[in-house]
Amino acid sequence: MSTHADSKPWTVPALRQAKQAGRKLVMLTCYDYGFARTVDAAGVDIVLIGDSLGMVVQGHDSTLPVSLEDMVYHTRIVARGLERALLVSDLSFQSDATPERALDAATQLLQAGAEMVKLEGAGHKLDVIKFLSERDIPVCSHLGLTPQSVLSFGGYKVQGREDAAAEKLLADATAVANAGASLLVLECVPSALAARITAAVEIPTIGIGAGPDCDGQVLVLHDLLGLEMGHRRPKFVKDFLAEGGSVGGAVRAYAQAVRDGSFPDAAHSY
Template structure:
C-alpha cells in the first residue's frame, strides 16, 4: 500500500488485478518506460502497467531496430524504472535471441525479475510455446506478443500489418490460443486489423493489450517517446501525440489513462482494417 498525490491509499497493481479488470470490462493501460523519472510520473498518473521495452534500442540508443538490445540493457533499465514505481506492474521485454532456448530464457528472465520486473514479454509463438511453458512452470509470469513482432523485422521485410487475409488471420488466431494454452497471462497484439484483434480478444480468457490493433482489445499500450511526440521520422498511424492533449508530460499520462478508460482512444483513425 502507498499514498498517492491526492492522499488516497492505493494498492499496487498485481497480475490477478489485471485479470480481474479484464473480467470486469475495465480497460487496462500500459506505457513503455526506461528510467526512474518518467516512471514516477507515469505511476502517479495511474497507468496500470509499465513495459521496459526493447524499443529502447530505437528511441533511447538510436539504433534502426530493436535487434541490438541486450539482456544487460534490459536489466539495467528495468532496475532504473523499478526504483520509480510504487503502484504499476512492471514488465521487461525479452530481447532478441534471449529466449531462443528455455535455458537462455530462464536465465534472462531471472535477471529481470531480480531487477524488479513482475513479468516478462516474449514475441512470437512456434518454438516460443515451449519457452513460455518453461518459464511459467518456474513461476515466471509471461506476456506474449503477436502480430507485428519487431524482432522478426528481417523475416517480415519491414514493419507491416499482420493478419490480413483469411489464412493469415486464422494462423494468428491459432497462435493466440496457443500462447494462452502454454501459460501466457497477457497478450500484446501489434498492428493487427481491428476486427481480427476484437475476435482474438473475445476468444481468449486473458487480457489483450493492443497497439495499432483497434479499440476491441482489453487495453492499450504506446511507446513513451511516440505519445510525447518525440519520435524521429514518420509516426505510425496508431500513435496519438497525447502531449498536445494533456498540455504537459504529467497531463499527457493522465489524458492517456482517461481516454483509454473512456474508450476515446484509440479511434478509427488509429487502427487498420
C-alpha cells in the same frame, strides 16, 4: 507519489480480474527513473520496459542490437520509480531462443525488479512460455507485428490481413494462452481480428495498432509525447502532449482516453 492513493499495486492475478470486470488496462513504455515516477503517479496500470529503447533511447534502426544487459539496467532504474504499476520487461533478441536461455534471462530481469517478462511469437516460443510459467515466471506474449522479426517480415507491416494469416494469428493467440501466458500484446493487427482474439482468450489483450476492442492499450512514451525520433510515425500513434499540457497531463489524458474508449478511434486503427 501516486494520485491513486486508494488503489493497491497491480498484480498478475488482478490483470485477469480487470478483463472479467470490463476495466480497460493502461500500459505505457518507460525507460528511466524520472519518467517512471511520473507515469506511475499519473495512474498507468502497467509499465513496459520495451526493447524499443534500442530505437528511442539508443538511436538504433531496430530493436535487434539491444542486449540483455541493457534490459536489466533499465529494469533496475525504472523499478525504483514505481509504487503502483506492474512492471513488465522485454526479453531481448535471442535471449529467449531456448527455454534454458529464457529462464536465465527472465531470472535476471525479475531480480532487477520486473514482475513479468515479455517475449515475441508463438511456434517454438510455446515451449519457452510453458517452461517459464511452470517456474512461476509470469509471461506476456506478443503477437502480430513482432519487431524482433523485422528482417523476416521485410519491414514493419500490419499482420493478419489475409484470411489464412488471420486464422493463424487466432490459433497462435489461443496457443500462447494455453501455454501459460498471463497477458497478450497485439501489435498492428486489424481491429476486427483483434476483437475476435480478445473474445477468444481468457487472458487480457493489450493493443497497439489493434483497434478499440482489446482489453487495454499500450504506446511508446516518446510517441505519446510527440517526440520526433527520426522514424515514420505509425498510424496508431497519437500525440497527447498537445492536449495534456505537461508530461504528467499527457499521460493522464492518454489513460482517460483508453479507459473511456475514445482512444484508439478509427483514425488510429487498421
